[in-house]
Amino acid sequence: MITAELEKMLDVLGRLVSRDSVRTAPEEGKPFGPGPAAALEEALAIAEEMGFRTRNMENYCGWAEIGQGEEIIGIAAHLDVVPPGEGWDTDPFTMVRRGGRVYGRGVSDDKGGVTASLFAMKRLAESGRPLNKRVRLLLGTAEETGSECMEYYAAHGEPVSCGFTPDGSFPGIHGEKGGTSMTAFSKHTAIISMNGGFVTNAVCSRCVTEIPSGAVDEGALRTALARTDLAGSTVTEQDGILRIDARGTAAHASMPLAGVNAAGCTMRALADAGMKDDFVDFYNERIGTSCDGSGIGLKMADDWGELTLNNGIVKTEDGVISCTLDLRTPVTVTEEQIRAACAPFLEDDRGRIEIGAIGKPLFYPADSPLVQCLYRAYVEVTGDTENKPMVIGGGTYAKHVPGIIAFGCGFPGVDNHIHDANEFLDIDELERQTEIYVRAIENLLDI
């Protein structure tokens, strides 16, 4: 049943969706461009209409608050969205209601999270329950592009004591693997050029490679390519150059085995077809297609998951091939352990691998009070005891806001098409998310 309040929630969500908040070039006073700033202004206007105290922090972020007291329970949600991309059945920036669903960019990630959090706070404020702590919704505007918004909050805002970000999954994410970036470079290679991939945090799903015709037998190459997991490939010859166009399958870098790496398969096929080349050998030995870091001494795992390695972008500049590597390291592995384990494998005569940033993992034991408070709220509302708090390879605001973990707003087993065409949210889910967040805040008020 759609109550009057649920109608109000949908109205708020529609207003937020209508502000195209994809990050663009900075403008005066708008560090992430006009779109994210407009969405922040709208969200703060909505919060004021609901009777909350608000503050805009120079268009990096803002907050809306209820309650009194020293301590702050923080809810960190984001208003920026990823570009809509192709394939929408409706206008991505006009929220459309069909059956029991609403469609639009951000209805789930994370404007739905913002809406559920705002109304959970409203219900709490209206419940008459004395609030001995403040409850503050932090509204960020650059989560999808590096979370500078929360860095800004950390530098200029009051710290929160505990809380959550409604930007992951229920029943909560108590650990996020560390993110490490590396880049591999060729030293000498007969490959004329190799280019593929668009972003470091996705599997390189298409790769075009040019090699001298004499470097390998064309028939053997075709056979070798056909033996890989590639979705398709073509080999063409012109003016003494063999051109290989390999098509793999995209996937998020935190789950590289869900995809097929076009660059990795090409390297494998070149070797299998008999090409003798320093960088082909280096790549296959050190990076390969196993995605587990075994080639550089990093095959490691703990009780919460194993290390993953993804090659995202391959490009050739001045005859040097470079490959970006995005690694997700287990939550209990330290930077020192990573450096020590891979050191012997990073360079030889054929190629080298440079370590970029080694990011810290996030980890709260599953039985910690924060994780338990949130999990209990989920169970109380849904009755679901099958799904348990989890550890993921991705990263959320929880890494940027000390004291919080990701909690919702995605439900187990539901694919809301976030970052994809036709992103949607079930209207029932919006209501359930709000109920869970009311309980969660109540539980946090009690600790």
Ligand SMILES: [Zn+2]
């Ligand atoms: Zn998000």
